Amino acid sequence: MVFPVHQQVPAPATASPRRHRSAVAGPAGGLLELQRAAGNRAVARLAVQRCGPTPCDCSPAEREAEETPVQRVAADFRVTGKSPKASTDLRSIYFDHESSTVTAPDDTKFAAFAGVPMSTVRLKGTASEEERRGPGRAALVDDRIAAVSGPLTAGSPGTGNPTPRPDLSSGGLDYRSARRVEVLVGNQQSTAPVCTPSPDISCGPSPNAFDTAHARAVVLLADARNALGTPTAAPAVGPLTALFHGPANAAAVDTGLAAIEAHLPHMLPVIPLHDAAAAGHRCINTCLGDDFLASNRGSGTSARMTLGPKFLNEPDVTERALVLIHEGSHGATGLITDDEAYQWQRLLAALPLNRALNNADSFTRFVALVANPALASVAQVDDTSRLTGAGQAAKANETMAWLEQWLVQSRLDLRSLYSHVSDAVTAAAWRPAGGHYRDNVMTLLVGDFGVTAPPAAPVMDDQEKIAGIFDRLFALRRKITGQAFTFRVGGYRWSSGPGTSIRVPTTFFGTSARTRVERLLRLAVNAAPFIETSRREHYYRLVKRLSAGSGP
Ligand SMILES: [Zn+2]
Ligand SMILES: [Zn+2]
Structure with missing residues (x-):
């Protein structure tokens, strides 16, 4: 289908998300245990009410959080692992999903602050929007700040304490980057984005x-x-x-x-x-x-x-x-x-x-x-040297080219949908500008992914699911863009990762160009360990439907 918004994107560096840990360690773990023992509703009652019944400056998401017990996005939509920025942003400590434990490479960042007077330091702590949407959100952010404050203070004894600056607002689609504590020295400004009203x-x-x-x-x-x-x-x-x-x-x-x-x-x-x-x-x-x-x-x-x-x-x-x-x-x-x-x-x-x-x-x-006539092409070139049948190499390359295009556009569709859903959650109604994505993308998620069927307004649950779907499609797209593949004849198999080895039977080359792309799409989804087994059919179907109006 042809979308009204055209987005231009660079090919980002490849990053493989880490799997979610089975247990949450650190100070936050205690609250999790309490929630398991007492039930979410009981824990919700323990929390301080930040939004009263009278109008306040809370966002709709915050107000919803106040009115509902602790909610967690389902495991198969969860965005886990630390931000790739953890290794380059030396001024921030990044955390995994639901965690306040400082791990590598962030645990090496404290040394650079040794001797800095802690009375001049502010610690801005944030959480991703789907982490502890309920009242436990404040506790998670506080735990993260404490996990950073301790080592910093130990490195500059007798210089006072850093000032905690918890920020419970939402940080947008990049969940991994929102799970952090920024160390702001003197009048350094935060780089955390403000996402509302836009x-x-x-x-x-x-x-x-x-x-x-x-x-x-x-x-x-x-x-x-x-x-x-x-x-x-x-x-x-x-x-x-x-x-x-x-x-x-x-x-x-x-x-x-x-x-x-x-x-x-x-x-x-x-x-x-x-x-x-x-x-x-x-x-x-x-x-x-x-x-x-x-x-x-x-x-x-x-x-x-x-x-x-x-x-x-x-x-x-x-x-x-x-x-x-x-x-x-x-x-x-x-x-x-x-x-x-x-x-x-x-x-x-x-x-x-x-x-x-x-x-x-x-x-x-x-x-x-x-x-600049000397510009070099940056597109991947796949190795088809092991395909000897007439026309096989050309067909393999054509199929990969279209598979890449399907995945490139599908993840962009999900990013645009996220943006319009975010607007619609804030306004408690779909806005006219989001009509195209409401009718052509959101509707495709209703059956398989269980989002709110339009024209009803989407809710935070939907927004978080879309972020999770986006994350998986983006990871798959990066794999396809980020490496060259070697084709061989014999069976249907794509090595896990997806890895670099693709096997297809001779009959593959006798099918239509579109059928070949669909076959490779299915193999690619099945080879992606970051897509839950029970969801694979849904992702396959989603990309196929989003690409219905595309070639070949
Ligand atoms: Zn288009
Ligand atoms: Zn464009």
Whole structure:
């Protein structure tokens, strides 16, 4: 199906989630034991009421938490393991799901703070939104702060105590990053995102990351169109051949680039903070993940472009300009591209002409290659050298390319759904902007995953389930994008992981292209240890349904 929002994403580093521990250790364990012994409702009564019956500034999620006993997301939707940021963010201590135990690599971070006067330190503690939605949430955050405060104070004896700053608000879709304690020295500011009423942030004073990228995009597009004036010569001929089936199609490519050029001025208006409808550009924080690059909704003068942390943190102005060109191609009147294949996908080089001329990254890559002909492809190349039958290698590569595309788009669909469900939970009703995802994605989750059937408003349970589904689809997508696979003939088997070895029978190559993708999808899901056995059929069916309108 064609979605109204087109999202641009980088290929993130591969990270394998750790399995959930069977027991929770540390100070939080006591409360868990108490809950098991006494029942959730009894524990709920012990908690201090933070929201009274009168209106307060609590979020709907917090209010719901006050009114219901301790709830936990079911095990097969749980997001476990520590954030990959644990190894790079030396200012924060990260925790596993429901845990307040400091483990490697975070246990080595305290030494750097030895000698820092603890009276100047604030400890901002947070939990992911699905951890202890009930009153135990405050206890978990307090336990985490205590687990950090102890070792810090021991390293700077006689310098006072750190100030605890528990924050019980929700930190968005990236659950692992929300399970942490930030060590803020002096007037250091927290990097934890504020997700309500929206993830909107200022794009910064001019000239900001958008302004400089926009100016560069104007130049890059002019250069690319200029190069198309002589399509049979460098620098146009190479990228025309690689992306658009040869210099004969130069005029069609130029028509597309001209449409993007004409759209650039429509990006300029600054969308007011938390305005859900205005056109132009806006910037968001990490509530939808720090890998959020950019997206576009609508076209022409009503196009709404969103720029995420991955864009704002990109130091290379040309890279940022290419992001604007990509999003501009989605919103350009007369062009309105789709995301048929990102430039880091196997499928990009295999797109037929009509799909290439409808693909945002085909235009973007063309502009990039004119600016820098030495750019190397980053798409995976699978090893099909062990396939000797006529046409087998080509069919194997085609199948992998489409499987990657199905998984790329499916996980993006779930991320968009999460965003709209989050809005709908806050508003206690679906908003018009979320209608497409309500009708085309949420509805697919009702039967197999048990979410609230639209048009009824979704609840926090649904939001947490969607985050869990997203996490598993993203892990599977990273596996497919992050490694090359070797095909062999003989039986149906994908090594566990999914690992790098794929076996298919000879009959596989006699089936339709779509059937081949479905077969590989089933093998991939079955080979994923992070997808619960009882859920495998559901994930297979979900990706298949989300890809119903896609190729091949
Ligand atoms: Zn689309
Ligand atoms: Zn896109």
